[in-house]
Structures are given as C-alpha cells and as structure tokens.
Amino acid sequence: MLKCDSQTYKDLELEKLQDILRDYCIGPSALKIVDQLKPVRNNEELIKFLNQTSELVEIRREGEAFPRLEFEELNSEIKMLPVQNASLPQESFARIRLASTMVNALLYFFNKREADFPQLYELLENVEFTKEIIEKIDTIFDKHGKVKDDASPGLLAIRQQMQSLKRHIHSAFDRSMRKLLKKGYLSDTKEGFMNDRRVLAVLSSYKREVSGQVVGSSKSGNVTFIEPGETVPLNKEYEQLLDDERKEIFIILQGLTREMLAYLPLIKNYQQVLTKLDFINAKSRLALLLDANKPSINDDMVMEMIDCYHPLLKLNNEALGKMTVPQRISMDKESRMLVISGPNAGGKSITLKTVGLLQLMLQCGLLVPLHPNSKMCLFDSLLTDIGDNQSIVDELSTYSYRLKRMKHFLNVANENSLLLLDEFGTGSDPDLGGALAEVFFETLYDKKSFGVITTHYSNIKLKADKLPQAVNGCMLFDTETLNPLFRFSTGQPGSSFTFEVAQINGIPKGLINKAKSKLDRKKVKMDELLHELQKEKSYLNRLTKEHILAQETAEKHRLYYEETKEKYERKLNSLKNKAEETxxxxxxxxxxxxxxxxxxxxxxxxxxxxxxxxxVKKYIAKEKSKIEEAKQEIRLKKQAKKKKNKPNKTVNEYRQDKIKVGSKVKLIATKQTGEVEEIKGDDVTVLLGFARMKVKLRQLIYISN
Incomplete structure (x- = not known):
C-alpha cells in the first residue's frame, strides 16, 4: 500500500478530483467511498480495480448500449426484511423492483461478453437473472406504484364501496350547491376544497342560513367554507372506509414482505453489485472527462509517462480555451533522481505535481491522463514538500517546516519511496541552505529512493550531473522572447535566465553588469553556458521539426506520384486493350x-x-474456336480463384455429425456459444443465453456434449 500523510493529499490537491467524483455518484455508499478515497492496500486488488474501470471506459468509448445506472440503495429494506411481522412501505417495493430490473439488464448485457470484460462480469457472480421478484411486485402494484384494486378480494370490496359512496357524496353535494345557488347564498367561486373534501363557498352574511359544518373562511372573512349537512355523515363513513383500506393494504404489503424475505440474500447482493458499480461508473466518467487510460504496470520500477498532463491544469485550461502541453517523463533505477531547473513560471512545479498526482491517482485505483502505451510502477510511500507551509499557530517558518519534513523523509525514505521536493533547499541563506540541501540530496540518493526535485541551486544541478543514477532536466524557454514553452526536456539543467529576464523587463544594462561583477565568475560562466546550451538545443529542435516536416512533405508527394503513376498505367492499359480490339x-x-x-x-x-x-465456313469455324478457347480459359481462372478462396474447413473438421440435443456448439459466423435444444432434420434450435435461434446444421461447430 502507498503510504501518504494528510499533507501529501493536500499538496497534490486530490480533494479536487474527489469533488468531481462526488458529482458522478448516484448513491450514498459510493459517496462514502469517494470521501474515504485512499491508496488501495493490496496491489492485486488495485490491478483489479483499475481493470474494472478500464473495461467500463472501453464500453463507453466503443458506444455500446450499456444499461443506464438508475437505482436507489436498499439498506433500509435489508434491515427491515428480517424483522418479524414487518411491512415494507410501498416505495421500498419500487426500489427492490428497480434494483432487480437493473441487475437483470446488466446480466443480459454481459451475457456472451464475459471474455471481453472479465472483471466487470465477475461483479455479477453472486446474482442471477430472475423475473420472480418483479412479477410478485407487479401482482400487487400497478405501473404508477399504487396498490392494485384486485391485490386482494377484501381490498377490491372496500374500493368498490368507496367508489359508490364517493358518487353519493358528489351527488348530495351538487344538490345542496344548486339549491343554495338559486337562493344567492354562494360566492362567485361557489365551492372550495378543504381537508380533502368539497365545501361550499358561502357568503358570510348567509352562513347561519346554511345547515352544515363550518370548516374555515377566506382571508377577508367575506366567504365562509361550509361542509353541507347532507354530506357530513357520508364523509365520515368514507373516512372509515379509508381506514379499512389502509389496514387491508398493510396486510397485503405484510404478505408481500414475507415473500420478499425469501430473496433477502439476492437483494443483499443487488445492493453490493449496484453500489460497487456506482463507484466504478463515477471513476469511468472521470476517466472519460480527463481522457485517462490504464498504463502498463511493471515490477521493474520503470516510469515512462507519455503525453501526460496535470488533470486539474487541463480542466482549468479547457475552461479558459487554452491548450495544455503534454509532457513525457521517464525514470528508472538508472535515472531515479530527476532534478528540474530553469526560470520561474516555466512549469517546474506543475511537472513535479503531475508526477505526484498521477502516481497517487493510479494507486487510488483511478485511471490516469496519459497515453495508454505508458509504463508506471507502484511505490510504498509518496513523500511531498511543496509550497510555503509556514505555520503561525506552531510558530514555524517556511524553513523550519521544511527541515521537519526533511527529518521525517530521511527517517522513512527507502528504495520504494517517491519523493517530490519543490524548490529544494530554499528558505535560508543561499550558500548555507544550498550546502545543507546538497547533503540531504546525497543522503536520499544513497537510500536508493526515487525523486523529482525542482531547484535553482547550481550545486544540486552539478551533483545530479556527477551521480550516475541522477539526471538533470529543464523546462524549455524560447531563447529569443524568453517566453515559457511549458515543455519538459531531460538531459541538461536549465538556465535561470535571471539577467536576461531582468533586461527584457527594462532593468538598465549597467546595473545588470554591475550585478554580474559581484558574482563568482564561475557561476556567471556556468549560467551563460546553460543559456547557450538551451539556445543551441532550441535551434536543433527547430531544425529537427523542419527536417521532419520536409520528410513528411516528400513522402506526401511520393505517394501522390505513385497514385498518379498507377492511375495513368491503368488508363494506358485500357487504351492498349481498346486498340487491340479495334x-x-x-x-x-x-x-x-x-x-x-x-x-x-x-x-x-x-x-x-x-x-x-x-x-468462309472454315474461317468462321476457326474464329469461333478461338472465342471458345478464350471463354474456357476465363472459366478455368474463375474456378481456380473460387477454389483458392473456398475455406479449407470440411463438415468432418467441424464435427457436425457429432451434434445432438444437449451438445455445446459455436456459431461459425458470430463465434457465439450455446446449447442445442432441438434438431429437426437440417434445422437446429440453439439456446444462446436468454435467446433461441434456429440455424442450419452446416452453420455450427461442435464443441462438446
């Protein structure tokens, strides 16, 4: 398991990816997993999680009709079902039915695809295709989720009584309303609806003239709402029938709950499958958003991240309409300490954070934004010191904080550690801090740790050049404009461009020369040398690009020439044939x-x-003979070609004579496997998963009995 402390998660901003994952989750269980997202403990389990996500991403990218994940979690139902004499609420049965439908759809999708998506198929090993749960629920509920009238004889009788009584209530109410309307006792609205009952809207000045039960009044007090005296006893009787209906529905649902109890193990498995798939789906949607892939994972401690980029940077740049420059970063046991140098704002820290966040994502079971041909390895610990982390509460300066972190790193770092040290050695006197940083660098190197380090210190760059398993790298700059190119290059340290940047920003040349005179001549010479090297490298890169472009142009013209030549040769042959015929x-x-x-x-x-x-006859016979010979030659050529293209497989090689009822067979055309259900002459009925298909015997390959 990759060990990280809370500061590492904070430094690498893992929580921002967690926020995106949360938006993609459906249920609370998946949200809980996202909240607790940490590196996976077991490497074997990690590979399985990565493969699951990779398979679902492949399904999405291929545009296959994967079932839409729509379900509600079943935790409350799983707790309630074993309770004696319990009755699940109506919405619980809707959730169980939805889960069963969802799992059936998944089983149907993965039928015949288990070889293509083995890790996702494995998730379904404890569930089975069944319509029994759905059918039992559909016996009780209609498509709107209401209990059906005929769910029981008792409920049917009660609801028939209710319908009859309702008609009486409406009839009595309408009579009262017509009578009072003629007398002019009602307001313009005539009636209202209160407490689920129709009431008369009576002008308050006539309320004592109307028999019935006062249930309320308007805000102004001008209208009084009265339940007519004729409907009061009828409504009370209706209330009693409603209570009878509730009791009968409780009994029905109690019986259905007992029936569902028999499926409790399957319902528990529904919950497990769907919540796991919910989290995998969230990871796959994040992978699609980031164009992420699964790299090959090796045990040889080799990292070759091709076209990789920082996911949060890319999302931010896309929102701003800017391009993100992908990087290629390589490390192995022979180049395990990477020292990145160069001027500020060139992308050193982003490159370092890219390595760290991608490693953390991988070991948390997330796919990473890089080319699928990339290679990565697994570490036991990830140690970071990034940014200014001075603490007012603990009275720690930046340098004190960094020394405490370094003490921890020196104690725990080993050959399976990945260190990410940003602005290594800063925070103190440059000469003294640089000397101490060099000692730390040597110590971590001796521990055989892997590391990505950004620095401005020349002594660290020189040390990286001398140590055989360390390597320098830099972020490239346009040497003419001094604009950052945000491209990483391995093999040489980068110039800080301190004086060049100062000059381009208007600092007088005299001041710059005066500053140079105060420096050790060797240091100035080295910076100038680095500047020249980077300038030459930029020039060589430009020449290389021009050479590649010239090659591509030449190849394009060569292909055009070949195509044109072939076209004219075809025309020439056609003209020759026509000339011969003429x-x-x-x-x-x-x-x-x-x-x-x-x-x-x-x-x-x-x-x-x-x-x-x-x-004349002899001449005609001779010409006719020539024509027949030509036709015969064409026929023989066609037969030879047909024979050549004809499959070598014979009936005997397909062993179709062994096929009988119960045999396992394979369709020649689609490679689907199934079982023979019926044979009638040359017609064979084959059961393919949930589907039956009638095919001819010659279309099958015998597998086994």
Whole structure:
C-alpha cells in the first residue's frame, strides 16, 4: 500500500478530483467511498480495480448500449426484511423492483461478453437473472406504484364501496350547491376544497342560513367554507372506509414482505453489485472527462509517462480555451533522481505535481491522463514538500517546516519511496541552505529512493550531473522572447535566465553588469553556458521539426506520384486493350470485305461460289474456336480463384455429425456459444443465453456434449 500523510493529499490537491467524483455518484455508499478515497492496500486488488474501470471506459468509448445506472440503495429494506411481522412501505417495493430490473439488464448485457470484460462480469457472480421478484411486485402494484384494486378480494370490496359512496357524496353535494345557488347564498367561486373534501363557498352574511359544518373562511372573512349537512355523515363513513383500506393494504404489503424475505440474500447482493458499480461508473466518467487510460504496470520500477498532463491544469485550461502541453517523463533505477531547473513560471512545479498526482491517482485505483502505451510502477510511500507551509499557530517558518519534513523523509525514505521536493533547499541563506540541501540530496540518493526535485541551486544541478543514477532536466524557454514553452526536456539543467529576464523587463544594462561583477565568475560562466546550451538545443529542435516536416512533405508527394503513376498505367492499359480490339475488328472487317469482293454475282455456272463459301465456313469455324478457347480459359481462372478462396474447413473438421440435443456448439459466423435444444432434420434450435435461434446444421461447430 502507498503510504501518504494528510499533507501529501493536500499538496497534490486530490480533494479536487474527489469533488468531481462526488458529482458522478448516484448513491450514498459510493459517496462514502469517494470521501474515504485512499491508496488501495493490496496491489492485486488495485490491478483489479483499475481493470474494472478500464473495461467500463472501453464500453463507453466503443458506444455500446450499456444499461443506464438508475437505482436507489436498499439498506433500509435489508434491515427491515428480517424483522418479524414487518411491512415494507410501498416505495421500498419500487426500489427492490428497480434494483432487480437493473441487475437483470446488466446480466443480459454481459451475457456472451464475459471474455471481453472479465472483471466487470465477475461483479455479477453472486446474482442471477430472475423475473420472480418483479412479477410478485407487479401482482400487487400497478405501473404508477399504487396498490392494485384486485391485490386482494377484501381490498377490491372496500374500493368498490368507496367508489359508490364517493358518487353519493358528489351527488348530495351538487344538490345542496344548486339549491343554495338559486337562493344567492354562494360566492362567485361557489365551492372550495378543504381537508380533502368539497365545501361550499358561502357568503358570510348567509352562513347561519346554511345547515352544515363550518370548516374555515377566506382571508377577508367575506366567504365562509361550509361542509353541507347532507354530506357530513357520508364523509365520515368514507373516512372509515379509508381506514379499512389502509389496514387491508398493510396486510397485503405484510404478505408481500414475507415473500420478499425469501430473496433477502439476492437483494443483499443487488445492493453490493449496484453500489460497487456506482463507484466504478463515477471513476469511468472521470476517466472519460480527463481522457485517462490504464498504463502498463511493471515490477521493474520503470516510469515512462507519455503525453501526460496535470488533470486539474487541463480542466482549468479547457475552461479558459487554452491548450495544455503534454509532457513525457521517464525514470528508472538508472535515472531515479530527476532534478528540474530553469526560470520561474516555466512549469517546474506543475511537472513535479503531475508526477505526484498521477502516481497517487493510479494507486487510488483511478485511471490516469496519459497515453495508454505508458509504463508506471507502484511505490510504498509518496513523500511531498511543496509550497510555503509556514505555520503561525506552531510558530514555524517556511524553513523550519521544511527541515521537519526533511527529518521525517530521511527517517522513512527507502528504495520504494517517491519523493517530490519543490524548490529544494530554499528558505535560508543561499550558500548555507544550498550546502545543507546538497547533503540531504546525497543522503536520499544513497537510500536508493526515487525523486523529482525542482531547484535553482547550481550545486544540486552539478551533483545530479556527477551521480550516475541522477539526471538533470529543464523546462524549455524560447531563447529569443524568453517566453515559457511549458515543455519538459531531460538531459541538461536549465538556465535561470535571471539577467536576461531582468533586461527584457527594462532593468538598465549597467546595473545588470554591475550585478554580474559581484558574482563568482564561475557561476556567471556556468549560467551563460546553460543559456547557450538551451539556445543551441532550441535551434536543433527547430531544425529537427523542419527536417521532419520536409520528410513528411516528400513522402506526401511520393505517394501522390505513385497514385498518379498507377492511375495513368491503368488508363494506358485500357487504351492498349481498346486498340487491340479495334485492330482485331479492322482485320475481321478486311477479311470479310475480301470475301465479299470475291463473291461472283450474275454468273450462270452452277456452284461457282462453292469454294468461296467453304473458305468462309472454315474461317468462321476457326474464329469461333478461338472465342471458345478464350471463354474456357476465363472459366478455368474463375474456378481456380473460387477454389483458392473456398475455406479449407470440411463438415468432418467441424464435427457436425457429432451434434445432438444437449451438445455445446459455436456459431461459425458470430463465434457465439450455446446449447442445442432441438434438431429437426437440417434445422437446429440453439439456446444462446436468454435467446433461441434456429440455424442450419452446416452453420455450427461442435464443441462438446
């Protein structure tokens, strides 16, 4: 398990991702998991959680019709069901029915997909497809969730009485209203509705003229609401019937509760499956929001985060319409201490926080925003010292706080620790603090820890250059404009650009030269060297980009040339074929014309043209033979091609002769597996999960009996 203290969670702002997850949760159980989100204890369990989320993300990205997660948790129902003589409220049955429908839909979705999504399918191993719960509830409730009239004979009789009595009440009320309306005792509104009963809106000056029960008056007092005397006893009788209805419904629901008790283990499993899936769904929606993926996780302590970015930075930039520059960060046992330097506001701290937050997300079971070909490993502890954490309450300065943190790190850090130290060594005298920081750096290095460190100290940069398993890196700047590029580069330390930034901000050159003269010449020389190196690197990067662009352009033109050449060759071949056909037709025409010219007309001698006709017949026979030979050649080529494309599988190789009722078979076309239910001649009925399908015997592959 990854060990982190509360300060690490605060430094890396995990709570902001928790806020997003909370918005995606449906029930309180998933919300509770989000509130307690911590690194997963067991690495095997962590891999399972990551795979579950990754599978659901794949389903969403592929656009498959995954059941919409709509359910209410069943904790109160699970507690109430075992209570003797208990009766669940009506809404509880609606929740149980919804959960059963939801789980059935999930089972139907994953049927035939267990090989594609094994981790999600495993969630459903303790539930089964059943319509019994739904059917029992539907026997009692209608589609609006009301208890049906025929839920019991007693309820049907009571409701019939209620309907009859209601008609009497309305009839009596309407008679009274018409009578008083003729007398002019009623206000313009004529009637009202109070305490679920119709009442007369009587002008207050006539209220003593109307028999009945006063139930209220208007705000002005001008209208008095009276229940007519004819309906008072009828309404009391109706109240008694309502009480009888409530008692009968209680008895019905009590009986249905006893029936549901038999399904209590399944209902408990419904609760477990749906709440787990609720949390997995929230994680998958966060992954889709961040375009996150599951990297490959190795035991060799190798980190290669390709196109990674800080999730909170990306969300903020998207809201502002700005682009987020992805980074590539690599670390392994041979380059386990990464020292990042460069000017302020260039992105050093963000790069450090990106490594930390992505590692924390991964070990909390969340997918991380990077390319899926990336590699990550698992650490035992994540130790951070980021930002100004001085405490007025504890009377700690920034430097005192950092020394206390460093003391803790020196005690607990080991080869399975990842340290994130921002502005390493600051808070004290630069020379003295730098010397102490260098000693801390060497000590942590000797403990074989992994670390990402940002610093301005030259001695730390030099130490990283000398130690074989440490490496320098920097955030790139445009050396012309001194604007940050927010791109990380490994292999060399970064210049602080202190004097260049001062000059571009209008500080006189004389003051800058005076400041330079006060520095150790070696330090100035080193900063100038770093500046030149970064300038040369920027120039080389530009040349590389131009070279790549030129290669891409050349390749594009080469492809265009190849396509054009092929097109013209096809046209040339087509023209050649047409020329040959035309030449052949001309030759035929000339031959026929010669026969026509030789044909003798008007000669009385018998059979004078017989020899000529014999030549014509021979010529036609010869040409016909050539045509037949050409057709035969085409037929043979087609047969050879058909034979070549014909599958090698034979009936015997598919073992279709072994197929009988009860055999396990596979559809050749769709690769679905099922069981033979019925065979009629060449027609076979196959049970595929919940569906039946009639297919021909030749469409199946025998698997086993």
């Amino acid at each position: 030449s052949k037709l001309v030759s035929l025409g000339n031959k026929l014309q010669s026969y026509i010219d030789e044909y003798k007309v008007g000669v009385k001698k018998k059979n004078v043209n017989a020899p000529l006709m014999q030549d």
